[in-house]
Amino acid sequence: MRRFVYCKVVLTTSLVWVLVDVFLLLYFSECNKCDDRKDHSLLPALRAVMSRAHEGPGEMGKAVVIAKDEQEKMKELFKINQFNLMASDMIALNRSLPDVRLDGCKTKVYADDLPDTSIVIVFHNEAWSTLLRTVHSVINRSPRHLLQEILLVDDASERDFLGKKLENYARTLEVPVRVLRMEQRTGLIRARLRGAAATRGQVITFLDAHCECTVGWLEPLLARIKEDRRSVVCPIIDVISDETFEYMAGSDMTYGGFNWKLNFRWYPVPQREMDRRKGDRTLPLRTPTMAGGLFSIDRTYFDEIGTYDPGMDIWGGENLEMSFRIWQCGGSLEIITCSHVGHVFRKATPYSFPGGTGQVINKNNRRLAEVWMDGFKDFFYIISPGTLPRFRLNLLSLSGWECIWGGNKCVWMIINA
Numbered sequence: 080m081r082r083f084v085y086c087k088v089v090l091t092t093s094l095v096w097v098l099v100d101v102f103l104l105l106y107f108s109e110c111n112k113c114d115d116r117k118d119h120s121l122l123p124a125l126r127a128v129m130s131r132a133h134e135g136p137g138e139m140g141k142a143v144v145i146a147k148d149e150q151e152k153m154k155e156l157f158k159i160n161q162f163n164l165m166a167s168d169m170i171a172l173n174r175s176l177p178d179v180r181l182d183g184c185k186t187k188v189y190a191d192d193l194p195d196t197s198i199v200i201v202f203h204n205e206a207w208s209t210l211l212r213t214v215h216s217v218i219n220r221s222p223r224h225l226l227q228e229i230l231l232v233d234d235a236s237e238r239d240f241l242g243k244k245l246e247n248y249a250r251t252l253e254v255p256v257r258v259l260r261m262e263q264r265t266g267l268i269r270a271r272l273r274g275a276a277a278t279r280g281q282v283i284t285f286l287d288a289h290c291e292c293t294v295g296w297l298e299p300l301l302a303r304i305k306e307d308r309r310s311v312v313c314p315i316i317d318v319i320s321d322e323t324f325e326y327m328a329g330s331d332m333t334y335g336g337f338n339w340k341l342n343f344r345w346y347p348v349p350q351r352e353m354d355r356r357k358g359d360r361t362l363p364l365r366t367p368t369m370a371g372g373l374f375s376i377d378r379t380y381f382d383e384i385g386t387y388d389p390g391m392d393i394w395g396g397e398n399l400e401m402s403f404r405i406w407q408c409g410g411s412l413e414i415i416t417c418s419h420v421g422h423v424f425r426k427a428t429p430y431s432f433p434g435g436t437g438q439v440i441n442k443n444n445r446r447l448a449e450v451w452m453d454g455f456k457d458f459f460y461i462i463s464p465g466t467l468p469r470f471r472l473n474l475l476s477l478s479g480w481e482c483i484w485g486g487n488k489c490v491w492m493i494i495n496a
């Protein structure tokens with residue numbers, strides 16, 4: 080009997096010590112330079128321990144299963160945002176996610192004096208749970224000293240909860256979060272420009288309104304910009320299922336391209352780019368174009384290359400426009416394979432396009448072709464002949480741009496066409 084009691088005491092004390100060890104391990108593995116970073120790293124470590132205890136829906140990026148008798152309601156709710164809103168609303172705003180990075184990324188050490196960043200998130204009628212999960216994932220998984228602020232730019236949403244309720248909620252967060260409002264629907268580009276103009280950080284990071292940042296997402300992006308301020312960097316975009324909100328790691332073996340209709344497309348990374356990096360998949364991957372929703376850019380470099388084309392409406396073409404602009408203005412566009420951010424990919428767009436979807440995208444693509452593609456624009460006009468006559472009429476309203484090299488800077492002149 081006595082032996083049994085001894086055993087119990089020994090077992091419980093060792094269990095306590097194992098737990099203490101686990102905590103200490105987590106605490107110290109979170110911080111690279113522990114002397115001055117203790118206050119920063121205690122919180123994420125605690126959160127990490129707590130999130131491991133989570134057993135709720137969608138934790139660790141798992142798929143959410145909706146009960147049979149809820150399926151009808153689920154289908155109704157799906158139509159609002161073109162993703163499974165019921166599933167999203169069931170998942171915690173600070174849900175845990177797996178660490179999907181390559182092993183070589185987990186041990187990289189970054190400088191202490193990385194530039195800080197402002198986060199700009201444009202939204203239009205976004206769901207509460209996806210928007211706020213984006214915000215919480217930024218706050219929870221970014222070192223506080225690298226996060227200047229989060230700017231939420233509302234492109235004239237019509238939902239009540241995105242009004243005062245959002246502003247009040249933003250005030251309760253531990254990072255400055257400001258809500259800016261566009262007076263009327265203007266589209267992604269001009270709303271992003273509004274946000275960018277209000278930023279105070281050294282780097283601007285644009286995110287979509289239905290993202291989730293994973294552990295260690297920010298440091299490698301900022302480290303690359305510190306190394307070369309003319310590199311514009313994207314994370315690997317992981318897939319958050321629109322049906323189940325399951326988190327699935329994206330591949331570092333695809334990069335951005337386009338077809339002659341000027342649609343963005345993913346293509347396999349060519350051997351020459353693997354060779355340039357000497358086979359090290361953790362190094363920045365040069366990509367011809369980007370998907371456009373998520374990237375970081377040095378704020379002064381963004382100004383130097385003339386920001387976005389403010390004449391583009393609503394959505395479409397702006398990602399290729401920015402990609403062509405960067406490469407042609409002496410910069411480089413790179414996927415930072417150690418940085419992972421999830422994005423809810425949808426099969427259909429929930430957004431309205433004032434003026435008609437086709438019209439808006441054609442107009443944006445014509446501007447893209449005329450400004451950046453020189454003789455190659457003919458491929459676009461041959462493939463999409465419908466765009467040609469209307470373009471001729473519109474040419475009068477298009478301001479041509481000329482890029483003049485002065486020293487290392489790309490200076491923008493607006494010339495009237």
Ligand SMILES: [Mn+2]
Nearest residue numbers: 287288372423
């Ligand atoms: Mn999106």
